[in-house]
Amino acid sequence: MTVAVNLRRVRKSYGAAEVIHGIDLDIASGEFLVLVGPSGCGKSTLLRMIAGLEDVTAGEIKIDGEVVNDVDPADRDIAMVFQSYALYPHMTVRENLAFGLDARRFAAAEKSAKIAEAATVLGLESLLDRYPRQLSGGQRQRVAMGRAMVRDPRVFLFDEPLSNLDAKLRVQMRVELKALHKRLKRTAIYVTHDQVEAMTMADRIVLMRCGVIEQVGKPLELYDRPATAFVAQFIGSPTMNMLRGQARKIGAGFVLEAGENLHLPLPQDASLQDGQAILVGLRPEHLQIASGGLPCTVDLTEPLGREVLVYGRLAGVPICVAPGSRPDTQIGDMIGLRYEVANACVFDGQSERSLRHDH
Amino acid sequence: MIISGVQDGEDLLALDRPRRRRIELFPYLMFAPAFLLIAGVSFIPIGYAIVQSFFRSNTLQLGRFVGLANYSDFFFTRNGFETLANSLIFVAGTVIVAVPFGFVLAMVLNRPIPFRSFFRTVLIFPWLVSNLVGALLWAWIGNPQYGLAPYLLDKIGVTMPNIITNPFAAMSSVIVASVWASTPLVMVFVLAALQSVPTDLIEAARVDGASSWRRFWKITLPLVRNTTMMAVVLTSLHAFKNVEIVLVMTSGGPNGATETLATKVFHEAFTLFRIGVGSAGAVTIFLLNLVFTLAFVRVLRTEHGA
Numbered sequence: 001m002t003v004a005v006n007l008r009r010v011r012k013s014y015g016a017a018e019v020i021h022g023i024d025l026d027i028a029s030g031e032f033l034v035l036v037g038p039s040g041c042g043k044s045t046l047l048r049m050i051a052g053l054e055d056v057t058a059g060e061i062k063i064d065g066e067v068v069n070d071v072d073p074a075d076r077d078i079a080m081v082f083q084s085y086a087l088y089p090h091m092t093v094r095e096n097l098a099f100g101l102d103a104r105r106f107a108a109a110e111k112s113a114k115i116a117e118a119a120t121v122l123g124l125e126s127l128l129d130r131y132p133r134q135l136s137g138g139q140r141q142r143v144a145m146g147r148a149m150v151r152d153p154r155v156f157l158f159d160e161p162l163s164n165l166d167a168k169l170r171v172q173m174r175v176e177l178k179a180l181h182k183r184l185k186r187t188a189i190y191v192t193h194d195q196v197e198a199m200t201m202a203d204r205i206v207l208m209r210c211g212v213i214e215q216v217g218k219p220l221e222l223y224d225r226p227a228t229a230f231v232a233q234f235i236g237s238p239t240m241n242m243l244r245g246q247a248r249k250i251g252a253g254f255v256l257e258a259g260e261n262l263h264l265p266l267p268q269d270a271s272l273q274d275g276q277a278i279l280v281g282l283r284p285e286h287l288q289i290a291s292g293g294l295p296c297t298v299d300l301t302e303p304l305g306r307e308v309l310v311y312g313r314l315a316g317v318p319i320c321v322a323p324g325s326r327p328d329t330q331i332g333d334m335i336g337l338r339y340e341v342a343n344a345c346v347f348d349g350q351s352e353r354s355l356r357h358d359h
Numbered sequence: 360m361i362i363s364g365v366q367d368g369e370d371l372l373a374l375d376r377p378r379r380r381r382i383e384l385f386p387y388l389m390f391a392p393a394f395l396l397i398a399g400v401s402f403i404p405i406g407y408a409i410v411q412s413f414f415r416s417n418t419l420q421l422g423r424f425v426g427l428a429n430y431s432d433f434f435f436t437r438n439g440f441e442t443l444a445n446s447l448i449f450v451a452g453t454v455i456v457a458v459p460f461g462f463v464l465a466m467v468l469n470r471p472i473p474f475r476s477f478f479r480t481v482l483i484f485p486w487l488v489s490n491l492v493g494a495l496l497w498a499w500i501g502n503p504q505y506g507l508a509p510y511l512l513d514k515i516g517v518t519m520p521n522i523i524t525n526p527f528a529a530m531s532s533v534i535v536a537s538v539w540a541s542t543p544l545v546m547v548f549v550l551a552a553l554q555s556v557p558t559d560l561i562e563a564a565r566v567d568g569a570s571s572w573r574r575f576w577k578i579t580l581p582l583v584r585n586t587t588m589m590a591v592v593l594t595s596l597h598a599f600k601n602v603e604i605v606l607v608m609t610s611g612g613p614n615g616a617t618e619t620l621a622t623k624v625f626h627e628a629f630t631l632f633r634i635g636v637g638s639a640g641a642v643t644i645f646l647l648n649l650v651f652t653l654a655f656v657r658v659l660r661t662e663h664g665a
């Protein structure tokens with residue numbers, strides 16, 4: 001059974017310090033929702049509140065329509081995968097998997113069947129009699145997932161489950177986790193600080209900063225139409241280029257006036273006023289190297305194999321270009337840059353909120 | 360620059376070749392003073408006591424060789440086996456009370472209670488005080504004429520048995536003093552172990568649906584078990600060789616009811632000046648402790664052997 005999770009004006013304080021400032025969020029049944037944000041943004045605290053491991057200072061958390069603020073974690077019918085995996089070190093893999101079932105008094109036959117099924121799905125059959133210390137990082141990760149799976153909970157909670165794995169294994173586990181979700185179709189809430197994990201795994205992303213939600217949306221919505229400059233810079237790698245300056249009305253349209261005599265045309269749908277302080281965001285891959293474009297001095301090149309990143313200065317402002325190819329540029333070269341005006345993001349200089357209408 | 364893989368390979372091979380071993384003197388020089396000190400105050404006296412236990416001597420000089428006569432003397436005269444039984448009762452009494460008591464204190468102090476640091480500090484005190492001072496304190500508390508305990512019990516209409524004349528009361532009183540002195544060690548050990556149990560594990564068990572009793576029984580207890588066992592061993596060894604508490608409080612009386620192996624060793628060697636017999640007793644205590652410790656280490660090893 002899959003269920004929805006609803007958060008209403010949820011707040012959390014430690015003494016006088018409020019760390020979660022009134023979060024409203026509806027997580028649909030069967031959805032894979034990713035909470036992402038920098039360290040200290042409150043994403044883990046929020047997840048732990050949903051799990052019942054932290055008290056809710058104010059507001060309501062509902063699971064399947066029922067307010068669970070005062071319900072013990074044991075009675076919420078949730079399962080959680082911890083960053084440290086939290087495997088019981090003195091128990092074998094089999095005993096680890098069985099622990100939650102024993103606590104819920106499953107019959108021996110049903111217990112064995114559930115353990116066998118999880119072990120098959122996760123490839124743990126040959127490891128059932130080993131202790132956690134005899135397993136590799138990836139295997140431990142699988143056991144942690146198995147422990148959550150055998151319980152067949154209504155909601156899965158993941159607290160940065162892949163951060164302790166090396167880069168290659170992380171990519172592999174990312175794919176497996178996503179496949180597992182497709183198969184189990186359970187509501188899942190996943191916390192990470194890694195925007196790539198968020199982009200690749202989420203049905204929807206919730207981007208948090210300092211205890212508030214900056215933006216909620218599908219991964220590509222956040223990428224293409226960031227609501228704030230913070231979202232724009234958090235999502236995407238290499239990071240979006242940001243140019244600070246003033247909006248200047250020239251003819252029917254506006255341009256950004258910045259750096260050493262730089263004038264960048266801006267999209268028509270941005271609501272701007274002459275002289276308004278603004279931030280313009282250009283994704284590195286939206287910039288093309290072309291003769292006759294905006295003049296840019298090359299400071300550094302970074303070969304990635306598939307492409308060569310070019311770092312330079314556009315009228316004195318540092319900028320990164322991801323051309324999607326391997327341009328033959330050297331340090332100190334002057335190159336020309338072009339961009340599609342429609343791709344530019346425009347944010348207010350003070351509030352840093354998007355000024356584009358279709359964003 | 361070209362780095363040759365062949366050269367790298369050769370270097371690796373060189374590591375495998377047997378090298379002439381150079382003896383580093385420096386580390387030995389560093390621990391030599393400590394070693395000499397320990398040898399002087401520990402190994403040499405132990406060795407000498409072992410030698411003495413085979414000789415009949417009334418002074419620190421060796422007399423004539425008597426084989427195992429001192430050992431049979433120690434056990435077959437002057438209630439030798441009774442003192443062994445008393446020792447076992449004293450050790451068991453201390454361990455059975457001090458370990459659960461220390462464990463519970465550690466559990467309480469591991470919770471976020473008010474004035475936790477204050478209690479932690481205060482409860483360590485008995486361990487810092489020398490056994491001699493502790494024994495004097497308890498002898499005073501239990502004294503039949505002017506002690507605090509008989510006075511307070513009298514107030515509520517209970518007559519406390521005389522700890523100087525009643526064998527059971529005497530043994531109980533030395534066990535109480537020993538428990539008082541041993542509990543802090545257990546508490547510190549268990550508290551350290553409890554604090555090293557990762558919070559994640561307890562939280563995972565909560566999410567897994569385990570009750571607080573089950574979390575304690577299945578997660579916390581197994582994870583602090585080895586440390587607790589270590590505390591049991593140390594408490595036992597400590598109690599087994601304890602002399603001060605019994606000597607100060609009851610001097611082994613009444614009528615040998617609290618005479619332990621350790622106090623008998625003291626009495627044989629320094630009251631009756633039968634150094635050889637005392638040494639035989641001391642060697643016996645040493646061997647019993649050694650066997651007990653080795654057995655414990657073996658149990659721990661087999662459990663970790665997996």
